[in-house]
Amino acid sequence: MIRKFQKVDTLLLGVILTLLLLGIIMTYSSSAVKGYLYFDDPYHYFKAELVWVALGLIAMTVALFIDWRFLYQWAKPILYAALLLLVLVKIPGIGREVNGATRWIGVGPLSIQPSEVIKLAMVLIIARYLANNPYKITSFRRGIVPVLALLGVVCALIMLQPDLGTVLVLAATIFFMLLAMGARISHMVGLGLAGVALVAAAIIAAPYRMRRIFAFLDPWADPSGKGYQTIQSLLALGPGGLFGLGLGNSRQKFLYLPENHTDFIFAMIGEELGFVGATLVVLLFFLFIWRGFRIAINAPNIFLSLLAVGLTSLIGIQAMVNMGVVTGVLPVTGITLPFLSYGGTSLLFTMTGAGLLLNISGTSDKSKEVI
């Protein structure tokens, strides 16, 4: 099951390592105050971050050397395992509740988020399904409906936690994969509209989402309530200006901006490193997406191509949504910024996905590479 070693996309690897390094530095800078206040140790989160990065690097390496055929063959069992975890998280005593949402399984630092597992499992199974049925894609009923059915079940399970952010990222990723496979544009537009309707329904079902959505449109309407996070995020970005306050000089990290080392790490980057630093991060993600899609195009078969599209989309879309939230152009959804946010399952599985992407890059026929 270990593939033969071939040269991987070094630019992509460079981008990933750069993001990781920046993540380590920024996590420390952002979490030192909290670590000191809550654990009497400014290095508390930093140490954990180093452990997660180490674990992530191991996972990435494993993913890098895994034979793609193994993944192809094991796609279904992996999906079942992921679905099982997703169900387990809702069983009292197993799932752990944080901030009103049950997203974790396990205890303390060893907890994992099943939703992170299911994202990878879904990309894998959809890539396999589409690759196996290349001509069904133009048929809505035979090609797209089965994908949507599975996606619907999975999304429903994730919404039980609830975790709207992950659902949106996953749905968009699958949407990208269908588009890449060649689904009819009319079908996709229809799906898009249906998606919007679904989101609307989800919002109406749980009014707190409604408040969140409208809060982002005018955060100043309720600065200490619904608009608080968005405002605090903007109050980090704004003072950053062009070059930032300097590494370690964030003011918003003094408990003004909640989740500053996880979901809002991008705001910290903007505050300490300024417009220059934040733009650099955006450009790094652009490079990541570009290289990811390039790998997809140059992949030796449809399965790997779709897998690359899925993995790139998964990470790229999550990054875009996160940065959109931080800059106040998207409502607060509660998802992390890949590679940069403080550790956890998110980092582990992001790096696994990145490892797979690098893996695929090593399978391409160099003589036929395009873009």
Add this chain to the structure above:
Amino acid sequence: MVQILKMHKRIVLLLSLCSIFLLVLIIRLGIVQLRDGPFLKDLAEEEHFRGVPVAPKRGNIVDCNGNILAMDISAETVYAVPAEVRKSGRQEEIATILAEILQMDKADVLERITKRTSLEYVKKKIPAEAAEKIKSLNLPGIGIVEDSARFYPNGSLAAHVLGFTGIDNQGLEGIEHSREKELTGLPGSVLTEYGADGTKIPGGNHEYIPPVQGNTVKLTIDKNIQAIAERELAKLMAGQGLNMEGRTPKNASILVMEPSTGRMLAIASAPTFDPNNYQAADPSTRRNIAIQNGYEPGSTFKIITLAAALEEKVIKTNEMFHDPGHAIILGKRVRCWKAGGHGSQTMVQVVENSCNPGFIEMGQRLGMDRFYKYLTAFGFGKKTGIEMSGEAKGIIADKKRATALDLATMSMGQTNNVTPIQLITAVSAVANGGVLLKPQLVQEITTPDGDVIVPFRKEVVGRVISEETAKLTCEILESVVTNGTGRRAFLPGYRVAGKTGTAQKVVGGKYIQGEYIASFVAFAPANDPKLTVLVVIDGVPFYGGVVAGPVVQAVMLDSLKYLGIKPDPNAPLAPGKPMYGVEYPPVKKPAVVPSVLGQPLAEAQKTLTAAGFKVMIEGQGSNVIDQIPHGEATVEAGSTVILYLGPEAGEPAIAPWYQEYDPDIEAIESLGPRIPLGSNPNLADLAP
């Protein structure tokens, strides 16, 4: 293969979609960080920085020569940052320590230092040692900030004008109150960055915004002239006033004005208080009687009647007027203060003698309309607008209801109620050539560095009499001091113009006996007046010229000398006629008159006869309601004492100056050399 190529196109489409979104993100970052950056930075700093306000120093109040009358001195204030106190977990201990040092209640301190605010004052204006001690203890969340306290280096000098400030250094009365805006200044602050949990950000920025001291208010008051006036008041209040025979008045005030500009050089009222310690003073001592008290001015008001009569040309200075000793108005006999009247005299002599029938004649010739016209024009019945709170308007009799008798009494200064500031302002209008000015207290407003922001501006209310009339009136008034009833204010070498006044006091709608408001208004030099001085002494059994004259004389002489105004070589060195009472041969065999006020007639007669005095009886009734001379006066042994009888002591049935029959005038004449001063107390005006 077709499928693969389609996939490539689609992936390029996806890359484009992502690129567009990323570009939008960069633009958004530019908007937030570059365009809105400065605005958001201000907002963030507003959130991060918490300021300990630093009170500005209040502006100084200085006199017209820049001498400091009120200034700020440093004081220190203890404050607490409750979040830090709570975080330290030592609130009980801190409260105990602070309560002991500051001598406060521990529960009170604890409540303050744990209050749910970002900053709380514990105590203001604490002693320096206490501040030093607290600083050295370095308690968590407790700080000291420099504050200031008001200090009046001259104590009670000009206290009523200056006013005072409260615990937050806010002006409460006087100029401190009226010029609060100019004096306050801008508070500064020490800004420190705090985290959302209310604790200081380690290595956070500090910013000191220095407070801006308030502007300086330069008064028209001259510290030295004010001091001269207050020295005279102090003498009066200590029972050392000249001719006061050891008595102290209820209150007194002295005003000094520069007639050409309306600038008040001194406004002194007694009793007074120390603004440094105003809480300890009896609130009644804080009343500025020069501005807030109305009184019947008596003969000082005759200046206005005279000016009006001259302006309207209803009298001529050389015109002869015969005073029979009374005037009969509406069937009532209004007496002249001089028994038997002044006989035949010129109008100038009428003024010199303060002859009541003469002034009644002037009032009658003016008539009601013209009299009221001048009354209003000279500013009576309305506030002068001087910058002092609580200024009284005075009360002038309703014109619609005024009778000929009212006109007669008003002409001699009775009936109407005026304030000292109104009177000095009106007399200054005569002195300055006929223009009524608004009395001013503020010379100018300057920055703490002395740059003038608001310069002095003379405010003309209006011309009330022509320059010629004013000049003529001044000459006549000069003659009053040189030759007439005002000789007590005569200054050798200076040309002084002035007029005495003695007013009866009205209590409960009735004139009370034996207690007067003695006053004197004068200005000098008469040909080019630099100063107008008004002295009002309330609650004395003496007459204006006798007790207020010498005060005017002292204030005027010292002030003229201080201002460097040289004696006029053409001015007389002695009054034209000997002064009553003073230049007269001294009493050969002095005897003290016993007071028999309120006693039954028989008892009073017995007492007086026993003391060797002759007794004359006036009026009907069983009790003595007044006596001339008054008790304790020193007169020639064996002279006559007139007793006024009434049903009950001190309560004559009607105001006595128009009793139908009153022969006391002859009696006064017979009383010997001291008595002419006294004349008739029932007439409001009396000589010198």
